Amino acid sequence: MIDIxxxxxxxxxxxxxxxxxxxxxxxxAWTLAHRDGLAGISLRDLASMVELRQPSLYAYFDSKHALxxxxxxxxxxxxxxxxxxxxxxxxxxxGVVDFARMLLDFCNEDGVRYVLMFQRHIPGFEPSPAxxxxxxxxxxxxxxxxxxAGVTEQADMDLFTTLIAGIxxxxxxxxxxxxxxxxxxxxxxAMFFAEMDKTHTGMKATKRKAAR
Amino acid sequence: MIDIxxxxxxxxxxxxxxxxxxxxxxxxAWTLAHRDGLAGISLRDLASMVELRQPSLYAYFDSKHALxxxxxxxxxxxxxxxxxxxxxxxxxxxGVVDFARMLLDFCNEDGVRYVLMFQRHIPGFEPSPAxxxxxxxxxxxxxxxxxxAGVTEQADMDLFTTLIAGIxxxxxxxxxxxxxxxxxxxxxxAMFFAEMDKTHTGMKATKRKAAR
DNA sequence: GTCTATACATCGATAGAC
DNA sequence: GTCTATCGATGTATAGAC
Numbered sequence: 001m002i003d004i005x006x007x008x009x010x011x012x013x014x015x016x017x018x019x020x021x022x023x024x025x026x027x028x029a030w031t032l033a034h035r036d037g038l039a040g041i042s043l044r045d046l047a048s049m050v051e052l053r054q055p056s057l058y059a060y061f062d063s064k065h066a067l068x069x070x071x072x073x074x075x076x077x078x079x080x081x082x083x084x085x086x087x088x089x090x091x092x093x094x095g096v097v098d099f100a101r102m103l104l105d106f107c108n109e110d111g112v113r114y115v116l117m118f119q120r121h122i123p124g125f126e127p128s129p130a131x132x133x134x135x136x137x138x139x140x141x142x143x144x145x146x147x148x149a150g151v152t153e154q155a156d157m158d159l160f161t162t163l164i165a166g167i168x169x170x171x172x173x174x175x176x177x178x179x180x181x182x183x184x185x186x187x188x189x190a191m192f193f194a195e196m197d198k199t200h201t202g203m204k205a206t207k208r209k210a211a212r
Numbered sequence: 213m214i215d216i217x218x219x220x221x222x223x224x225x226x227x228x229x230x231x232x233x234x235x236x237x238x239x240x241a242w243t244l245a246h247r248d249g250l251a252g253i254s255l256r257d258l259a260s261m262v263e264l265r266q267p268s269l270y271a272y273f274d275s276k277h278a279l280x281x282x283x284x285x286x287x288x289x290x291x292x293x294x295x296x297x298x299x300x301x302x303x304x305x306x307g308v309v310d311f312a313r314m315l316l317d318f319c320n321e322d323g324v325r326y327v328l329m330f331q332r333h334i335p336g337f338e339p340s341p342a343x344x345x346x347x348x349x350x351x352x353x354x355x356x357x358x359x360x361a362g363v364t365e366q367a368d369m370d371l372f373t374t375l376i377a378g379i380x381x382x383x384x385x386x387x388x389x390x391x392x393x394x395x396x397x398x399x400x401x402a403m404f405f406a407e408m409d410k411t412h413t414g415m416k417a418t419k420r421k422a423a424r
Numbered sequence: 425g426t427c428t429a430t431a432c433a434t435c436g437a438t439a440g441a442c
Numbered sequence: 443g444t445c446t447a448t449c450g451a452t453g454t455a456t457a458g459a460c
Contacts (some may be wrong), residue, residue: 019425037335039251043453055455056426064453083394121333123249140337155396158382162393162400165385166378170370173331173377181374184367191407195399230443256435267438268444276436 024050026074029067032068033112038068038122063126068116072132075117079106080134083141092149095190099145100164104182107168111176114168139159151196159195234272236262238282245283245324250334253279257336277337280328287329291318292346295353304361309401311357312376316394319380324389326380363408371407375400 010016028049028180032041039126047054086102089095106116115121117135127135146157167188171181221227240261244253255276259266273279298314301307319326327333329347339347358369379400383393 014425040335042451045450053427054453055428057384058455059425115333119331119333121327121331123252158393159396159399162378162382162396163375164378165381166374166376169377169381172375181370184371184374185405186372194406194410195403254434256434265445266436267446270437271443419458 018060021050025057025060026070029071030074030112032180033071033116034110034122038112038116041058041067068122068125068129069128071113072116073126073134075113076131076134079103079117080138080141082106092145093193094122096145096151096160096193097186099142100185100189103142103164103172104167104185108171108177108179108182111172114172118165118168145160149193150200154181156196160192163192171207230272233262237269237272237279239278241283242286242324243327246317246322246406250280250324250328256333273311277334280334280337281340281343284328284339285346287325288343288350291329291351292340292353294318295350305401305405306356308357308361308372308405309398311354312397312401315354315376316379316383316397320383320389320391320394323384326384330377330380361405362412368408368411372404375404 025046028046029041032046032049036042036045041064043057044054046067047057057067061070064072083099086098089098107118120127143157146152146160151157153162167181167185171178175181220231237258240258241253244258244261248254248257253276255269255318256266258279259269269279272280290308295311298310301310319330332339356365356367358372363369363372377395379393383390
């Protein structure tokens with residue numbers, strides 16, 4: 001796992017202190033985002049929460065967008081960690097279900113984080129290449145889980161992401177924190193694999209059985 | 213169709229002039245939203261586009277949120293109109309496909325309108341009961357199309373809306389204006405009806421055939 | 425690094441004259 | 443209804459002391 005701490009000299013108390021403050025600011029930013037919305041974060045409020053004056057924040061972040069970028073990275077790092085901690089499943093298709101459930105639970109845990117990571121409606125904000133790389137890392141893990149279940153074609157992967165995105169979107173929009181649409185996950189993934197069986201009949205039976 | 217103009221006295225030139233100005237402001241608001249994003253609408257820019265000073269806008273809208281509400285209503289009115297203009301289809305399932313395509317085309321036409329109507333990420337904005345009623349009217353038309361195809365259970369309707377929401381969400385987020393995910397529509401609706409056939413085997417064969 | 429102080433442009437919103 | 447003038451707040455940024 002890429003770890004931002006790995007590039008910090010822990011033997012230097014100044015560097016440790018600086019990183020602790022940075023983490024404190026990040027935590028406060030999430031708290032403010034939950035209270036006032038992502039766009040509603042005020043740098044003056046944020047500074048006061050961590051016992052700083054507003055201009056001092058610029059010693060840690062170049063701009064508000066840079067703060068969003070760190071939050072985006074933070075969220076993706078947490079998601080990658082969650083994905084890597086997901087135990088492997090001898091049944092590859094069941095492994096895809098595990099993966100889908102993990103992702104959807106993660107989204108449902110924190111609507112603000114979901115919006116930042118997956119909807120990204122903050123005007124003008126684009127993640128930096130560095131933080132976007134973490135998002136790609138997560139995508140890669142999902143790709144491997146699908147490949148293990150025999151799903152490798154782009155159109156099929158698009159189909160899968162579309163189905164999962166629908167669950168997340170409806171759950172977040174219409175029943176945030178609940179489980180009205182999350183409950184459809186197993187059914188929808190089963191529909192997906194039924195479709196795979198139907199469209200890939202040319203696939204070798206042994207390979208298809210192994211993927212199942 | 214509910215028509216806002218129906219409550220306006222057209223014989224009164226003052227009322228006519230006022231409503232014309234209101235419509236002019238609404239049109240300018242959409243133009244600005246396309247240029248600067250929904251949250252980026254500036255009341256000063258908006259006022260200057262319709263030859264007014266910024267405070268004068270408050271004679272037409274109580275607040276910026278009230279403007280969003282009128283835009284929300286405007287979008288839903290257009291969607292209901294589109295849905296009502298959709299020709300009936302003798303094949304009920306094909307009628308559902310028609311409906312899905314119509315909705316997805318409508319979303320894809322205007323990403324800003326889509327965000328306002330279906331994602332509603334504007335901090336603090338909630339549609340008024342009056343404008344929300346138009347959204348319900350559209351939902352009702354969709355419900356009838358599904359019912360004609362034999363889909364009446366809430367869980368099945370949730371499944372359908374989830375699938376369509378996924379298409380719209382992915383299309384808007386990852387290929388706005390294109391058709392990468394729209395192209396999955398027929399496949400996904402077919403998957404939906406295959407699932408209906410599978411889960412409702414207790415249904416009378418004649419009724420199922422008729423619904424198809 | 426952190427502070428005080430200040431500056432600028434922009435925003436939504438309001439008061440009050442006409 | 444429309445205006446001018448103004449308010450308080452925002453994000454952003456800089457200068458300069460310590």
